[in-house]
Amino acid sequence: MRTLNVNTPSHAYPIFIGHNVYQQPQQTLAPYIGKRAAIISNETVAPLYLPRLQAVLDALGCAYFSIILPDGEAHKNSQTLNMIYDGLMQHRAERNTTLIALGGGVIGDMVGFAAATYQRGAPFVQIPTTLLSQVDSSVGGKTAINHPLGKNMIGAFYQPQAVLADLGSLQTLPAREFSAGMAEVIKYALLGDADFLTWLENNMAALMAQQPDVLAQAVYHCCQMKADIVAQDEKEHGIRAHLNLGHTFGHAIEAEMGYGQWLHGEAVAAGMVLACRLSETLGYLKAADTERVIALLQAANLPVAPPRMPLDKWLAHMQHDKKVQDGQMRFVVLRAFGLADIAGQINTTQLQHALQPYLAA
Amino acid sequence: MRTLNVNTPSHAYPIFIGHNVYQQPQQTLAPYIGKRAAIISNETVAPLYLPRLQAVLDALGCAYFSIILPDGEAHKNSQTLNMIYDGLMQHRAERNTTLIALGGGVIGDMVGFAAATYQRGAPFVQIPTTLLSQVDSSVGGKTAINHPLGKNMIGAFYQPQAVLADLGSLQTLPAREFSAGMAEVIKYALLGDADFLTWLENNMAALMAQQPDVLAQAVYHCCQMKADIVAQDEKEHGIRAHLNLGHTFGHAIEAEMGYGQWLHGEAVAAGMVLACRLSETLGYLKAADTERVIALLQAANLPVAPPRMPLDKWLAHMQHDKKVQDGQMRFVVLRAFGLADIAGQINTTQLQHALQPYLAA
Numbered sequence: 001m002r003t004l005n006v007n008t009p010s011h012a013y014p015i016f017i018g019h020n021v022y023q024q025p026q027q028t029l030a031p032y033i034g035k036r037a038a039i040i041s042n043e044t045v046a047p048l049y050l051p052r053l054q055a056v057l058d059a060l061g062c063a064y065f066s067i068i069l070p071d072g073e074a075h076k077n078s079q080t081l082n083m084i085y086d087g088l089m090q091h092r093a094e095r096n097t098t099l100i101a102l103g104g105g106v107i108g109d110m111v112g113f114a115a116a117t118y119q120r121g122a123p124f125v126q127i128p129t130t131l132l133s134q135v136d137s138s139v140g141g142k143t144a145i146n147h148p149l150g151k152n153m154i155g156a157f158y159q160p161q162a163v164l165a166d167l168g169s170l171q172t173l174p175a176r177e178f179s180a181g182m183a184e185v186i187k188y189a190l191l192g193d194a195d196f197l198t199w200l201e202n203n204m205a206a207l208m209a210q211q212p213d214v215l216a217q218a219v220y221h222c223c224q225m226k227a228d229i230v231a232q233d234e235k236e237h238g239i240r241a242h243l244n245l246g247h248t249f250g251h252a253i254e255a256e257m258g259y260g261q262w263l264h265g266e267a268v269a270a271g272m273v274l275a276c277r278l279s280e281t282l283g284y285l286k287a288a289d290t291e292r293v294i295a296l297l298q299a300a301n302l303p304v305a306p307p308r309m310p311l312d313k314w315l316a317h318m319q320h321d322k323k324v325q326d327g328q329m330r331f332v333v334l335r336a337f338g339l340a341d342i343a344g345q346i347n348t349t350q351l352q353h354a355l356q357p358y359l360a361a
Numbered sequence: 362m363r364t365l366n367v368n369t370p371s372h373a374y375p376i377f378i379g380h381n382v383y384q385q386p387q388q389t390l391a392p393y394i395g396k397r398a399a400i401i402s403n404e405t406v407a408p409l410y411l412p413r414l415q416a417v418l419d420a421l422g423c424a425y426f427s428i429i430l431p432d433g434e435a436h437k438n439s440q441t442l443n444m445i446y447d448g449l450m451q452h453r454a455e456r457n458t459t460l461i462a463l464g465g466g467v468i469g470d471m472v473g474f475a476a477a478t479y480q481r482g483a484p485f486v487q488i489p490t491t492l493l494s495q496v497d498s499s500v501g502g503k504t505a506i507n508h509p510l511g512k513n514m515i516g517a518f519y520q521p522q523a524v525l526a527d528l529g530s531l532q533t534l535p536a537r538e539f540s541a542g543m544a545e546v547i548k549y550a551l552l553g554d555a556d557f558l559t560w561l562e563n564n565m566a567a568l569m570a571q572q573p574d575v576l577a578q579a580v581y582h583c584c585q586m587k588a589d590i591v592a593q594d595e596k597e598h599g600i601r602a603h604l605n606l607g608h609t610f611g612h613a614i615e616a617e618m619g620y621g622q623w624l625h626g627e628a629v630a631a632g633m634v635l636a637c638r639l640s641e642t643l644g645y646l647k648a649a650d651t652e653r654v655i656a657l658l659q660a661a662n663l664p665v666a667p668p669r670m671p672l673d674k675w676l677a678h679m680q681h682d683k684k685v686q687d688g689q690m691r692f693v694v695l696r697a698f699g700l701a702d703i704a705g706q707i708n709t710t711q712l713q714h715a716l717q718p719y720l721a722a
Binding site: 035036078082085086089090092094095096113116117118119120121142144147148149150153154155156157235236319320322324325326327 | 396397439443446447450451453455456457474477478479480481482503504505508509510511514515516517518596597680681683685686687688
């Protein structure tokens with residue numbers, strides 16, 4: 001098991017990563033939960049991993065109750081959030097009851113938001129069970145639900161007490177979801193040092209086979225990058241926005257197709273290809289660079305092109321992006337691998353050029 | 362016009378108090394709003410004060426749109442909150458669009474919570490139009506909506522950019538609402554120095570007549586007390602809880618009677634009498650002290666007894682209070698005027714003794 005510390009201005013907390021995070025609960029759980037916990041999971045994850053967590057809490061003498069939600073991005077909304085609040089109120093959860101998020105990114109984002117807002121802030125622990133949530137969404141305190149008109153539009157910055165990333169839980173993850181998580185791993189490789197990009201290209205086959213040491217190395221490296229960025233810029237006033245590489249395009253895909261039709265990671269994969277194309281349009285990347293990204297995404301069985309949409313649909317969705325400032329869309333682009341930037345002066349002609357091969361007639 | 366500064370760990374901001382806060386918008390508004398604002402008000406306040414605010418924003422060159430909500434505590438819930446989110450999304454409000462809360466405590470609490478959570482945090486300005494919101498709820502960053510099972514259960518600590526308390530707007534306030542606000546003024550007198558309590562007793566008639574200087578003095582004094590407390594304890598880990606004097610009982614009254622039947626300030630008035638009775642039960646206050654409080658509340662035309670409820674109803678409501686810890690109810694009591702304390706070991710017998718004259722058969 002490896003331990004990483006996240007130090008934000010508002011709160012410091014550990015991330016435990018490995019195949020044995022449950023075997024040392026005195027270290028990984030006991031210090032971070034109170035006398036009572038609310039375990040919040042979904043219908044898919046609960047049958048797999050709830051009993052083990054309950055046994056650990058029993059052993060620690062922590063009382064608990066469970067709230068089981070429907071599974072999927074389509075349920076990351078105010079109705080499901082109200083199911084959490086209702087369950088907390090009905091079980092008389094107090095301001096010091098620890099909310100435990102057991103599941104993937106949707107569960108983590110929603111439970112984090114519920115914790116941020118229940119009685120104006122309750123403690124919470126993230127137990128991410130998907131690759132995407134382990135490498136990205138469970139770290140850094142971004143919590144949110146979707147609005148019908150835009151993804152993650154309602155939320156808060158709110159840090160957990162601890163994150164427990166059990167790599168063993170990835171063995172039950174459907175292959176499509178594992179690939180979706182790999183999109184965020186690849187994102188870190190495009191944003192970070194060249195060595196990690198090369199390492200990832202060389203180890204993608206081993207990663208896809210979940211070779212334990214390689215998997216642990218990849219998850220640790222991504223969490224470390226994210227922890228470094230979040231420590232510098234918790235509330236995304238600057239460098240943290242780079243982590244949205246591919247996400248402006250990706251969110252448009254998710255919104256257009258209906259939440260849950262494309263997995264978030266799949267939309268981000270196609271979105272990163274588009275961010276590369278836009279970087280080409282701006283004269284930053286070469287076509288060969290984008291081809292290298294496409295090859296890596298394909299090795300992870302990810303889509304490398306968006307669904308066909310007309311330009312006005314793209315524009316309509318992207319004008320709801322949280323990075324929009326004074327009506328101006330802002331995109332994360334790559335000046336080179338490892339050198340991201342925010343482009344705030346993109347005009348429609350440039351966007352049309354970048355999207356041209358993918359537009360609907 | 363008087364100016365007070367609130368300095369919390371998370372944010373510092375001014376409160377402008379007076380009959381002329383709108384006459385100096387370069388000082389009171391311009392520095393705190395961006396290029397675009399969302400004015401959020403209700404059906405009662407908007408016809409009275411929206412046009413004046415719009416004229417001021419026009420003069421400042423700030424673009425704006427308005428969202429008008431139904432009026433009343435009964436609407437302080439997730440449905441109305443979603444009306445705010447929907448309006449913000451439909452008007453493409455951005456992360457730097459300033460939300461302006463124009464109304465009383467319900468509007469201020471809801472808009473503050475919408476601002477805390479829209480795109481993970483948008484700037485907001487409080488323009489409280491009721492006495493209660495001017496002396497209490499608009500200051501200090503407590504934002505919330507109600508849950509069907511408990512008041513203010515969903516919320517956040519989130520500070521405004523500025524607070525504009527226009528005392529002139531109190532002239533259109535119904536007498537019952539003005540009295541309700543006076544309950545919070547009296548609360549500050551019970552919590553603070555003896556001089557203010559005596560001053561309030563001597564000036565209650567002038568206050569009820571809205572004599573301008575006396576009114577300004579009272580609002581300023583309350584805001585100053587609150588600013589001092591919030592600067593010491595923004596997130597209510599300690600002394601800030603004293604501001605909940607009478608509120609545990611008051612929230613039970615509101616929940617039992619249905620939100621909006623008793624005004625919040627009316628419920629707090631009766632709740633403060635009960636807090637005094639509990640303080641008597643604990644041997645802290647004398648009956649004569651409680652009678653002094655009752656006389657002051659009566660001078661403000663406030664209720665001094667709760668509706669009749671059986672003890673188990675009281676207990677059921679109060680066990681949902683945010684101050685409950687490890688199943689133990691905690692009450693704000695007065696060891697003496699000006700000396701509040703948290704009593705965490707109150708048993709049912711003591712509660713029954715304090716409530717006895719008011720219980721339903």
